[in-house]
């Protein structure tokens with residue numbers, strides 16, 4: 070709703086729809102009623118629009134986009150109504166003015182903001198464009214380059230920047246509402262023509278055409294199949310090239326394309342999924358609503374390899390005092406140097422620089438080889454080598470040294486949390502915190518609950534994720550947890566496709582065209598092939614512990630490809646050695662080039678194993694890789710390792726480069742249609758009966774038999790969920 074009140078000569082319209090004053094149909098109706106009332110009342114000389122509870126508005130109600138009324142469409146005419154008012158209208162912006170909220174403010178004749186307010190047009194991030202004439206008004210106010218930047222990225226800008234850009238007329242430190250009323254009184258009777266943005270000419274650039282051409286290239290490069298940025302660009306271009314009314318018509322046409330593309334629905338699913346995963350629940354009944362986190366005033370990181378360095382950087386950025394520990398001085402010095410370099414780089418990106426991060430102060434970041442210094446920390450993150458014996462030794466030590474109640478986290482990417490916890494006297498305080506590389510950049514934190522992990526420990530890990538500005542997702546304990554467990558069959562299929570006749574660059578191309586940042590082979594080369602090799606050796610799948618006489622391409626009666634092991638045996642570990650599935654300009658190089666050596670190696674391998682090669686089309690590459698990953702997702706849901714499909718989607722979008730505009734793997738499956746996913750898996754499984762990853766999961770079959778219900782209903786089909794959470 071919107072509350073209308075009249076004090077002196079200024080009528081106040083307060084947008085009211087907690088928690089973020091989203092512009093629902095009811096709010097829009099009340100806003101329109103308020104404007105008409107103010108217009109009809111001769112004693113009202115000016116209007117002020119603000120939001121309830123210190124927030125202007127987070128824009129159109131996103132939940133309403135899926136309803137038949139699609140209230141967002143009503144917003145444009147209301148913004149026009151505000152602008153055409155014969156009485157001055159002032160927007161008082163507190164908290165956030167986003168999307169349709171900012172568009173309402175752009176319809177106002179004056180904008181005044183609190184200095185802590187944030188503004189933006191984030192519609193692009195949910196697959197839309199600022200379709201209430203925002204693409205036409207903003208460039209008229211702040212110019213095409215700045216408007217294009219805001220509209221195509223969706224970034225939020227602070228009030229101070231908004232003032233510099235001319236987006237707001239004034240910023241205040243104190244009471245924004247009072248300041249806005251003062252301003253409204255001051256401008257009564259002043260001409261409104263120059264304040265109506267639809268009448269303003271676009272600020273000209275000497276080289277507009279060249280600017281737009283280059284900007285389009287940039288936008289396309291970043292979008293990788295995500296439609297909204299390019300269509301946002303087209304709408305702003307229309308503002309630059311056409312009169313206001315024609316620009317608005319173009320904006321509407323482009324919005325229609327986006328509304329029917331399917332990407333908007335996927336991105337909106339991703340938006341709500343990210344919020345849904347915050348509401349974690351454990352089988353014991355404990356949940357986000359009952360468990361309270363304990364404070365983390367000081368933390369420690371054990372191990373300063375690649376992961377540890379990123380984790381330290383992340384903690385320093387979150388302003389958490391920290392002890393960084395290595396096993397000896399040589400490793401410590403190497404780690405310290407690398408961390409300092411990372412922190413210097415991060416500081417350069419921040420306003421305030423090194424002073425903001427304060428990492429030169431030993432009271433805030435202390436490097437040591439002395440375990441005793443971990444006595445007073447509230448939380449330790451172990452990030453050593455992926456080896457069970459080593460981790461158990463460290464956890465045994467930690468449980469003896471750390472104070473009672475300290476949270477003991479392991480950054481394992483696959484190992485059994487319960488086994489690690491068994492080495493301690495406090496398994497309830499042991500939890501998995503799986504960071505993704507680079508840990509100071511990647512948003513995902515997979516939080517793994519062991520059998521004994523306490524609700525407080527989960528709540529604290531979730532709180533930590535929030536402090537680190539990451540998305541925490543609570544999952545159960547199994548080999549590879551959720552993310553890597555789903556990745557295994559995907560990568561396995563990619564390698565099998567090579568055996569059968571494909572090439573790394575062909576497989577990568579298909580998955581990169583789908584929208585992944587990196588295809589499976591480029592990704593493996595980046596991560597390092599030796600990581601998986603070590604794990605396979607530990608599992609006895611290759612290396613000296615493999616029983617003699619084991620067939621080269623079979624393990625435990627299932628198909629196995631030794632190709633990655635053979636590359637490692639040749640010292641081809643990927644980017645770090647300059648050779649892997651591709652060749653690179655040098656060790657540590659980043660430019661992947663197809664490698665003729667690898668092609669002939671593959672031919673030789675196929676000949677040795679009498680594999681008949683065939684042409685494999687793009688459809689088969691895509692389906693075998695993605696559907697096997699999705700199939701594992703259904704198994705994970707059925708086992709209760711994750712509490713809903715949105716958890717898997719959030720993990721894949723934030724940790725594995727899954728294209729967000731496709732909503733995550735499980736949402737994607739729902740758009741493909743579960744009957745089709747099942748039929749394809751059945752077909753491939755018949756051809757490859759020795760590949761369990763292609764055998765359709767019982768849960769998938771159940772959902773298809775139930776008539777392909779919508780994704781929101783899937784979990785209700787798991788009658789007695791055997792939760793391993």
Ligand SMILES: CCCCCCC/C=C/C(=O)SCCNC(=O)CCNC(=O)[C@H](O)C(C)(C)COP(=O)(O)OP(=O)(O)OC[C@H]1O[C@@H](n2cnc3c(N)ncnc32)[C@H](O)[C@@H]1OP(=O)(O)O
Pocket residue numbers: 088089091127128129130131132134139140141142144165167168169170191192195197198199200201341344345
């Ligand atoms: C026919 C179609 C015509 C289209 C016309 C197009 C014109 C206008 C379009 C729009 O305005 S689209 C919306 C644009 N706005 C956004 O994208 C903002 C989205 N929100 C946020 O970024 C954040 O929520 C926030 C405002 C920065 C606040 O962040 P915070 O971390 O403090 O809280 P959250 O947990 O994110 O949110 C709290 C609660 O509110 C829900 N919510 C937030 N924004 C909206 C919204 N615009 N519509 C509906 N609901 C919203 C959010 O989901 C949370 O609720 P739960 O999910 O936890 O229940």
